Every structure is written in structure tokens, then in C-alpha cells.
Amino acid sequence: MTHPHLGPPLEGEDEKSASRKNVAHLSPLVPQGDLLRGKREDEKPALRGKQTMAEKLLSRHNLAGTPVYAGDIIEARIDGAMCHYHAAEPMHDLALQAGFNDGLPRVWDPDRVFILLDHHQPTLNQAQADKNALIRHEVNRLGIKCFHDAEPGIAHQMMADYGLMRPGELVVGNDSHTISYGALNCGGAGITRADMFFVLLFGELWFQVPPTVKVVLDGKQPDYPIAKDIILYLAGKYGDDFAGSMSIEYAGALVPQLSIDSRMCLSAHGVEVGAKFAMFPFDEVTREFVKKRTDKPYEPVAADADAIYEKEIRLNVDEMPFVVAKPHQFGNVCPVGEVSGTRINQAQIGSCANGRFEDIESAARMLKGRKVAKGVRFLISPASQQVYLQCLKAGHVETLVEAGAQVITPGCGICQPKVGFLSDGEVCITATTRNFKGRKGSQQAEIYLGGPLTVAAAAVAGSIENPKEVFDEL
């Protein structure tokens, strides 16, 4: 127990042993990977010692200082906390509920709290403006130094753009897509608002060490992004909770070929298949990316060669078709050909899943010399100002606007009922995070998810089609 300025942890050593006993007695019906899952029967003490990436990561951050394994409940030291638009009102309300009448009394370390205003930027109404004003006040009061205020963009992309999270760290955020930091070999995990309240006060949080599913990707990266197709394909084949409460470790011959943009898509979508972490190994691609953004030291985390995995699934992307998720769930997946001819009213590329340079670049490349189909609203939202600038300098924004697309302000709005609402009976295909009923307004609208190429093809054709049939250069 060596944490510098905090008191006793949530859970004493004696209780920890008790909890282990308790866990071991759970029913055999316990589904794999769930919270409070029992230990594997084959988990003999002799096998302990070899660790997955998640076990290594959480051992490193375990306040008790002992190595930990899947199923253990621990208190972890937090390296960074990403707090976005909940920074003010919800945190203040939680403080009041907890009996702090003047609001949150402190943050544990003002250098480790990152406030980025993404969901409400620029503000669309008075209430949002008032909330943002309250956030500014709270940031000042609490002495938080990292505050991206007058800058639209998605917090997760800005965390990467500005080097605010690094390989081997444990970084939490009160947004489910915080898991995307796994792309950089960072233990990014979404937490809840109440969890964030606890983290802001103490810099610690309880976790159950997750079992790990190893996702082995083989094959060749084509000259367009396929990360979205990969994760949709896996969700369709193995279910939308195939990694429920588990950690995903991506591995295989495709991984070194994947850009950070593609890795962030795959990691962000970890939450769509239920995961706690979705981590990539640290490699030269990561090193180059991080080097340009931060000079702070870091220590990557790697799995042991003979770590124990809950399961391993493999995919050769050379054999994978373009796929879409049909309304209204992420796992409702089929090859794009099965729904070809479905007329669309709106197409979108953006979000923390697909608002990155390579997504927009591939769409621009396909749309050069082509036109968006008459009547189709094609919305593109870069993930951050940095991504936007990169696209502008490369000429992609010009290409897209000439083709008839609308480029909208970076931020989360494109993925929510905030920008580009759908009306009853309308159909949208989108390279964003989710296609739940009502996600873009009307409960009677239909939302398909696809990769940026599939979306661009639909925008040109006016209907969902196989990109290879729309773009003959593919």
C-alpha cells in the first residue's frame, strides 16, 4: 500500500482472500467472461505467472502490488482520467448527492485529469452553452490544467492527437469508447459517471481483471481501410458480446500492416462486442505515432508468450467480404450483397470509429470525379480539428465538397441525434459507432453500419451496393 497521498484501499488483504474463495464457489453456469466469473478449473497455481496483456497491465497498476489474474478483483492506480461534457453538471450533482455541498472538493492530481468538450461543441442551444460555462468554472476552481475548451472534436481522438495517453498506461474515461486507447497499447477503459467521481477524488478504481480473447488477424491490408468490416464481421459471426467483460488482444500478421487509424477503429469498437480493454501490441507503428505527440516516458505492455487465453478467434481478411450491420443492432451483420439495392436518404462518415484521416481519404479518393446521388445527404465529420486540418491540406475536403458531400464540424454529433436527424421511414448508412433504433432521431428510421468505402459507394449509387461494383478501380 504505497500510494502517496491516499488512505486505505477499498478492500483489505483479508477481504481479498475472502473474495477469491467466494468467486471460486460460483455456479458452473457462470457465463465466460462475465463480472464475477469463476476461475477456470484448470487454473493450477503452476500456471500462474504467465500473463496476458490485461493481466500485466493491471498487475502493474494494482495498489496491492501483487501480480493479478483473470477473475481477481483489484483496486487499481489510474494514470489518466478523460472527462468530457460530464465534467460539470453531472459531477457537481454527484458531489451533492455524496454530501459535498460545495461540489467536488478536489481532484486527486490536476495533471492527470483531461477535460475535453466534445459532445457539446459548438453548442447547439442555450442549455449546452450554460453547461459548458459551468465546466469552465469548475476547471478553474479545481486547478485542472489540461482543458480543451474552444476546440471541437472527439475527446478520444484529441487524447491521441495531443499525446495525452501513452502505451502501458491505465486511462479511464466516462465514455464507453475510451476503450479506443488500446490502439496505442494503452489500457483505455470506459467507466461510469459515478466511477469517474470516485477516480477524480482518489485516482483509484476497482476492476475485475478480465479474461482475454485473442483475435488473430491474418491476410493482407488492401489500399483502403477494412477495420470496420473486420469488427462487424466478427460481431456477426461470434455475437455482439463475444468479448463480454473480457479484454481483446489483437494479434496476427495483419497487425503490423494496420495504421493507427485502423487500430483505433478496431479498439473503439471493442465496446460494441462487450470488451473492457481492446489492446494492440506495441510496435514500430505505435512508436512512431507516439514519438510525434509526446516526449513523456512510457513503458509498453506485452503479453507473455504462453499466457492463458479464454478463447482465440481467427480471421483471414483476404477471405472477408464487405459487410454491413442491418438495423438495429451491431451484431445484425450480413455481406453487403444481401442488402444491395436498398435505397438510402443519408450517408455518413465520422465518429470515434471512422472519422479519421484514412476513412475520409478513402472516401475522397473514390468520390474524385464522381457525384453524390441526387437527394442523398452525405455527411462527413472529421474526428478532430487536427484530422480536419490534415484532410484540408491534402485537398480531400475540396474533393468531397465538389462531389456534393457536406463536411460538418468535428465532434460526436454525427453519431447521435444531434446533427443530421432522420425522419420516419428514412434509411441511413453510416460509418459511425452504433445503429440502435432512434440513434439518429426517428424510431421509424433504419440505420445500417458499414465501412467508409461501403458508405461512399452508397452515397454515389443512392443505394447500398458492393463498393467493388460501384468503384471499378477497386
Added chain:
Amino acid sequence: MSFDLDKPIKGRVWKFGDSVETDAINPYYQYPTMEELKLHTLEAYRPEFPQEVKPGDILVAGRNFGCGSSRPGLVLREVGIAAIVVESVSRLFMRNSIARAMPIFMAPGITGIVNDGETLEVDYPKGIARNPATGKTVAIRAFPPLIERIVNAGGLLEFARQRYLAEKNV
């Protein structure tokens, strides 16, 4: 607001399927206040739910309940749901429920023993959920001691307050 883990719960069942998402439970983008949310929660799946749910009712659902965002399901407590009993739950919905001391229970097999509109008994101390009409039961999974302590304290906020005050007084 807290609830007592040791007190058995009995109520009428509202049954839902797999992968019910927080967008449907808590559609706060469109209905930002709790009063509005209460009129729209879960209408994406059962339009009659917000109108007809009664205090003391129990929500039963399939696997992956509460998937999607990190939004809490407090609205379910506000409309009177006394317990949520599911095959499995998304980790963020589980974290939210623990942190806010919401009565949620994982009971693999639950969807096989009870139908919509029937009565269900949930007895956490005994570790079973039971359909009194048929006598069929399934096991409820126990929480580890730390989680029980958080829930019994009334949630993570109260837990945080107690710890903060204890440190101040050292």
C-alpha cells in the same frame, strides 16, 4: 437511495430480449430530463412499457443487457422497477448498477423459467430466482464482498464520501 440486498423481492415480470441498449433505456439525447425519460424509457422495444409499468415490477431480459454507452439506468428505478434479472449484463451497465446501488442480478437461465406478466421471486441471500407458479428456480450469482459493501453502503458515492471523511480525520 439504497436497497437491501438481504430483502427478497417479488413482482410482476416485464420480459425483454437480448442486447437491450442504453439508448433505449436512457434516451437522454432526446429526453434530457428525468420526467421526460420516464415517459419514454424502453419504448423502442415495448411502446406500452412507460405507461403501464408499476412500482414493484421486475424486469427480466436476455444476455448483454445494457449494452452500448456508459449511461446509467436510473430511470428504471424511477419508474418503479424493483429488480433487474438478466442472463448477462454489459460491464458498464453493471458498473453503473453497483455504483448507484441498483438491484441487478445475473441469473443464467432466467429467461427460460418465467414469461412476461408472470410473477418472479428474487431471493439474493438464498441465491435463487423462482417462479412461484411453476416452482422452477435458477441460481443468482453472488457478488464478491467488496461489491456487496459498495451496494450496502448505498453505492459508490456514499462509499467515496465515507472514505474522504475518514482520510480527512486521520
